[in-house]
Amino acid sequence: MAPKRDYYEVLGINKNASADDIKKAFRKLAFQCHPDHNQGDDSEAKFKEINEAYGVLSDDEKRAAYDRFGHAGVDGTFGQGFGDFGFGAGFGSIFEDFFDAFGGGGGHRSARRGADLHQKITITFEEAALGCSADIRINRSEQCSNCNGSGARPGSQTSRCTDCNGSGKVKRVQQSLFGQFTNITSCPKCSGEGSLITDPCPKCKGSGKERKEHNMKLKVPAGIDNGTNLKLNGQGDIGEKGAPPGDLYVAIEVKPHPFFSRDETNVVYNLPINFAQAALGTEVDIPTLYGNETLKVPAGSQSGRIFTLKGKGIQHLRRNAKGDQLVRLVVVTPEKLTKEQRQLFEGLEKSFAENEKK
Ligand SMILES: [Zn+2]
Numbered sequence: 505m506a507p508k509r510d511y512y513e514v515l516g517i518n519k520n521a522s523a524d525d526i527k528k529a530f531r532k533l534a535f536q537c538h539p540d541h542n543q544g545d546d547s548e549a550k551f552k553e554i555n556e557a558y559g560v561l562s563d564d565e566k567r568a569a570y571d572r573f574g575h576a577g578v579d580g581t582f583g584q585g586f587g588d589f590g591f592g593a594g595f596g597s598i599f600e601d602f603f604d605a606f607g608g609g610g611g612h613r614s615a616r617r618g619a620d621l622h623q624k625i626t627i628t629f630e631e632a633a634l635g636c637s638a639d640i641r642i643n644r645s646e647q648c649s650n651c652n653g654s655g656a657r658p659g660s661q662t663s664r665c666t667d668c669n670g671s672g673k674v675k676r677v678q679q680s681l682f683g684q685f686t687n688i689t690s691c692p693k694c695s696g697e698g699s700l701i702t703d704p705c706p707k708c709k710g711s712g713k714e715r716k717e718h719n720m721k722l723k724v725p726a727g728i729d730n731g732t733n734l735k736l737n738g739q740g741d742i743g744e745k746g747a748p749p750g751d752l753y754v755a756i757e758v759k760p761h762p763f764f765s766r767d768e769t770n771v772v773y774n775l776p777i778n779f780a781q782a783a784l785g786t787e788v789d790i791p792t793l794y795g796n797e798t799l800k801v802p803a804g805s806q807s808g809r810i811f812t813l814k815g816k817g818i819q820h821l822r823r824n825a826k827g828d829q830l831v832r833l834v835v836v837t838p839e840k841l842t843k844e845q846r847q848l849f850e851g852l853e854k855s856f857a858e859n860e861k862k
């Protein structure tokens with residue numbers, strides 16, 4: 505058997521996901537895995553995997569155990585087969601959430617929210633450390649400007665839907681992995697509107713939506729790290745009528761810096777110096793995120809020694825604190841010597857040897 509996938513990965517969420525994010529991710533995946541929407545043979549296996557992940561992550565206690573101990577922390581919670589799974593505690597909520605994924609369950613039908621959008625931006629090390637404002641351009645579905653989202657040619661009449669008699673709802677029998685159930689769903693003919701467009705809007709062909717390029721400024725907070733996702737609520741595709749829009753997720757990629765690297769909120773900087781400087785001591789100008797700083801390297805400093813420039817690091821994302829800049833001394837052995845340098849080193853060597861004898 506293949507090793508179990510990480511539950512967060514299964515649901516496509518990160519470790520900090522809120523209960524709401526988990527529920528949303530589950531609904532979306534459960535919907536995609538439904539046999540009506542998925543022709544693949546592996547949809548049942550996938551569905552089991554999603555259910556198992558959701559069963560654990562939607563339960564605070566199990567989630568905490570899973571976060572601490574991984575699969576071992578929650579093993580035994582779920583059996584191997586589908587028949588073993590779920591008819592204990594927690595099943596009710598999963599069941600409801602599953603039904604909710606189809607807008608069924610309680611007989612109400614909620615219009616589908618807009619799709620989430622994903623975008624990636626690349627920023628510099630300094631921009632990530634100090635914060636910046638980034639331009640992003642997204643292509644998203646918005647309300648059609650010609651018909652204001654109605655889908656009908658402006659000024660045209662609509663007719664009552666004959667399939668649902670204008671109610672917008674129809675009864676429907678569905679097959680699911682749980683068996684058969686009757687579901688009241690939105691009328692597919694009129695999309696729950698109760699009325700039909702007789703003369704569609706020529707711009708959006710009746711969809712009520714149009715795709716538009718949209719430019720926006722994104723405020724990137726100081727201290728953001730490579731691989732972080734920023735979520736912009738409601739900036740995704742427009743939803744169905746009455747439903748909220750999707751969200752926009754912006755993945756942050758931070759370009760590597762030529763000489764700074766990052767360790768949490770500390771900036772790490774390697775300072776190369778030569779033998780003589782290390783032995784005699786020296787003063788060096790060190791670049792920091794906030795301008796140059798003079799560093800005193802005391803005589804007799806060893807390679808690898810770390811000097812701390814307090815508060816010259818990166819802003820902490822969630823609290824008002826800054827890291828430090830760590831300067832690591834790298835004593836560089838010369839690879840080539842001039843004739844004069846060679847003589848000096850030979851003299852030095854002789855002197856060291858005499859010292860040792862004493
Ligand atoms: Zn339109």
Ligand SMILES: [Zn+2]
Pocket residue numbers: 665666667668669670671672673691692693694695696697698699
């Ligand atoms: Zn209808």
